[in-house]
Every structure is written in structure tokens, then in C-alpha cells.
Amino acid sequence: MPDERTDQLLQLADDLYALPLPDFTPARDALVKEHRSGDKDLAAGLKGLRKASVAAWVVNLLVRRDPDQVDQVLAVGAALRDAQADLDAAQLRELTKQRRQLTASVTTAARRLARAEGVTVTQAVADQVEATLTAAMLEADAARAVRSGLLVTALSATGLGDLDLSGSVAVPDALGFSATARPAPGATPDPAGGRPQLHVVPDPDADAKARAAADERLADARATLAAAEKEHRATRRGVEKLQARTLQLRAEIDELRSRIATLDASLEEVDDELSEAEALHEEAGETVEEARSEVDAARAARDRL
Template sequence: MSELDDVADELYAGSPADFIARRTAAVKVARADKDRELADAIAELRKPTVSAWLVNLLVRDDPAMAGQIVALGEGLRDAERSLDGPALRELSSQRRQLVRSLVARARRLAQPAGQKIGDTVAQELDATLTAALADPAVAREVLSGRLTAAREYAGFGSADAAEGTPPPAPPKAQKAPKEPKESKEPSPPAARGKLRLVGESERAEPKETAADRERRRREEREQRARDEAQAAWEQADRAAAEARRRHEAAVEARDESAAEVARAEERAARAHGEEDDLVRELAEVRRRLAAAGKAATVADKDVAGAQQTLRADDKDVAVAERELHRAERARDAAEAARDGK
């Protein structure tokens, strides 16, 4: 498995809510590794719709689901090709039961992610699973685990038969040619004798005529089957042509949208890069601001301590000055007494 496969599996396994953010992060990692080709390939991965995400969840949750879809889809197509009505009805019932159970399981799987599943999403999921059972190409998309959008079967076959859509009306069978009237010419004596021996009923319907009639009925049934098959093929061909037209229009619109998304993502990547740079600068400024704040707090404490010390020293100076004044006065008095003044 390639590195792109690993990234794609990880992206499509997650919730669609943060798909863009996770894809952008993966693109950044690839660009940081100087792998431009991988980065471009990751950027082209489309965000899945909610219904497509549910399909991907189902595929990852139950490995046996792939075998169920492939086996039941092949059984439905085989029953249609063989015009096996009872088998087709039974398999169609199994198809409905399987789709209902998968939709219910998808609802349960979505609960841990907090994703609400409305009627529209449930209908898209139902249509996608039904299309996978009718069309092997859709089945391959579904079972890849990387579906990006809902699918709908637009052809003629399993899905239509399963829902009870009546097949196109068969063309009217041509009337069988009338049997030639029995000749009124008298039979030769030998023939008349033979007819009298075999009886009246065989004279009215000889064995060869009954075989011809049975062969004609068989050919008429085969012709009706061919006509019905031709009508079905023509309808399927028209549906396929319309589907191709819609597909080509959708692909063109998708490609334009993809190009616009790529341009928008490039702009977003540049903006995120600038944002990252500014965040780093802001973090550095905040770090320096915090350090300066701590230093200012320490300085303020030092100032308060120095001021307290200064006030104590001022008191000591005042006391010393008073003592000095008293000592000087005492000295002056002693000097005056000594001099007899």
C-alpha cells in the first residue's frame, strides 16, 4: 500500500466535519517532506458527504459486508438474465432486508460521532446501497471505503426489478398462419383404407400437423422473448446514454469545482502559513512579556525592601544626630566649667 493510500484511508475513516482540517495538515506534512506530488494528490482527495461517510463506516465496521453485496448482486443479475421470477422475488426481498439493516447499523455507528442522520441522508444511503447491489462498478466504489458522494442506479435491471418496476410491454405476437384446409379431393383407395383403420380423430389432426403446431408455438415464444430482450436492451441503451450525458456534465462540473477548491486551498494554505508565523511571533512576544512582568515584580519588591531599609536608616540617623547634639552640648558645658567661665 502506498503512502497516499495510507493517508486516504485515515482521512476517509474520520468524520467529514474535520476532513478539510485533517487533509490540510496532511498536505503540510507532505510539503514539509518535500514531496510535492504526494501533497498535490492529497489535496485532490474530496470531502465525503454524510451519506458517503456512513457507507465508508459500514465497510470498515463489517468486513463481511463486501461478500454480502457481491453475492446478492450477482444473484439478482443471474435471476434477471434467466427470467427466474421466484428467485428474483426472493432475492429482491433479501435485498430490501439487507439495505434496511445496513441503514439501521449506519445510524448506530454515527451516534458516537454525534452526527444526526436525517431522512434525506438515510434516503441517499438507501439509494447508494441499492445501486451497489445493481451495478458492479458502483459496488467497487462502495467497497473501496473511500466513497465521496451518494450513488443512484439509473439503468435497467436489478434496481428496477427489485422495486417492482414493470418491464416494457412486449410487442404483439404475429398471428400464426392458418392451417391449410383439408382437401376435399377424394383420397386414394389405399389412403382411405388407412384412415378408416386409424380412426376419425387422427384423420382430423395427423401427428405431423400437431408437431408442426407445437414447433410454431415454441418459435413464437422464442420470438416474443427476443422481442422483449430487444426492447429491454433499447431501453437500457437509452438509459445508459442519458447516464453518460449526466456523468460527463457532472464530471465537468466536478473538475471545475475541484480546480476552484484547489485554488481556494492554496490560498488557505498561504493564509495558514502566515497565521502560523504570527502565532509563533505572538508566542515569543508573550513569553518576553511574561518574563518582563516577572522581572518587574521582583524589582518592585526590591524597591519596597530598599525603601523600608532607607526609612530605618533615616530613623537611625535622626537618633544619632540627637545623641550627637547632646554630646556636643555636654562637651561645651564641660569646657566652660574647665575654663572657669
């Protein structure tokens, strides 16, 4: 995508992710419809923008409502990352405690902002918000992702460079982009202006489209279920066939073991008979030697006459 189109997508995404959560999807679809005839690539990029999770939306709201506080959090995180290599264990523990206090305080502020927008943040969501702010302090890429204001999922990082941002931001080029600061509803607008806020355009066919989408989803789910049941039956037949083969092989093994036991007993009997035969053979050999000696003695006596 050319740079100009990327910039345009980022600007439009910035407007979209500043909206209340319920307004996001209809506003996005309206933009897709608006740009489809003029710039299909841009329309496709807009269509690919995903609705943010509640936790991601709260962080995005914080970035736009109180960018200075967010920048302070990110600056502290950058300083900690720079200094970490030279810190001893005691200092690290103290700074980790301070970092937790800061992220907890900012999370509380974010919950207040969300409540002013009519959104109640549960403790589970608040934990995800705090985890995202912590990730932004631990990882530089997470900090850039948060500052973009284009998060679609919460972040989590250990500080060991194992952060995976794939799918966490709305636009792959969001890292390095900074969300536009936007005042709370009712606040005095910035005379310098800024991009106008998006407004949701009601779609007269929304209900019909929703029903059609629901029917399509149901049909897809039924087709998936039918395919899964068919596969389940096929695998069951395979299991039964292998179970039968296993029983057959075990029976053959038992038969062979019985045969081996019989042969072992026969071998022992033959070994005993062999020992006896070898003893008789040895005795017969001795008798032959004695008879030969007697013959030799008789021949010698005759020769002397």
C-alpha cells in the first residue's frame, strides 16, 4: 500500500477508534461503502479494521483524553528500560514497586474516563488495562502500540523481549503513529481544529443485513457441524477396526506364548533324553575300545604261535 494511502488509513482509523464502542462497526461500514467506488484498496483496509476489546478501547480512550499522563507513563518506562542494566536487585525491587503504583493509579484514572463515557469497567477489564500499561513500560514496541491509540486487544509482556504484537493493533503500520488528543464531550473544542469526529450514518437495511448475516452464520455453523459429525463417524470406524485388530493380535500372541511354553517343556524333555543318550554313547565307545584291545591281544597271541 502506498505511503499516502497508509497515512489516510491511519487517519481514518484514528477517528474510528475514538468512537464509542457501539458506534465503531456501523461507522466503519459506512466508510467502507463511501470509499469502495473510489479507492478499493483503502476500502479493503477499512473493512479489515477490527472492533477493539473493552480493555483496548479503555486504553485508547485514555490515550486520547489524557495523552500527557500516558506520555509520562511511557517516559518512565523508557527510563527504567535504559537504567535496568545498571541497577542492583534492591533498586529493581523499588522501581518495580513504583511502576506498579503508577500503572495502578493510571488504570484508576482510565476507569473514571470510561465511566464518564457510560462504560463500567469490571475488575477483569481493569486488570487487562493495567497489564497493557505495564507492557508499555517494559517493551518499547508495546509503548508505541499504546501511543497509537489503535489497540484492538490488551497487551501482556514479561520484559524479556517475547512480546508478540501481531493482531494487537488495528493497522500493521500503527507503531510510530500517535493518536490525536480529543477532549471529553462537552469540553471546549480546540480552535486549531483537528479532523472532524466521525458520525454514525444509520443504515436503513441494517436489520435485514443483520438477519442475513445471522442466517449465513447459522448455515456455516450447521455445515461445520455436519462435517465434524461425518469426520467423527469415520474416525469411530477407524477406532473400531483397530480395536478388532488389536484383539486379534493379542489372541495370536497368547497362542504363540502357549506354543512357546509347550515347546519349552518339550525342549527340556529332549535335553534330558539327549544327556542320557550322550552317556550311553560314551559307554558304548568305551566298550568298543575295550573290544578292540581284546582283539589286538588275541591277534598278537596267535601270531606268537
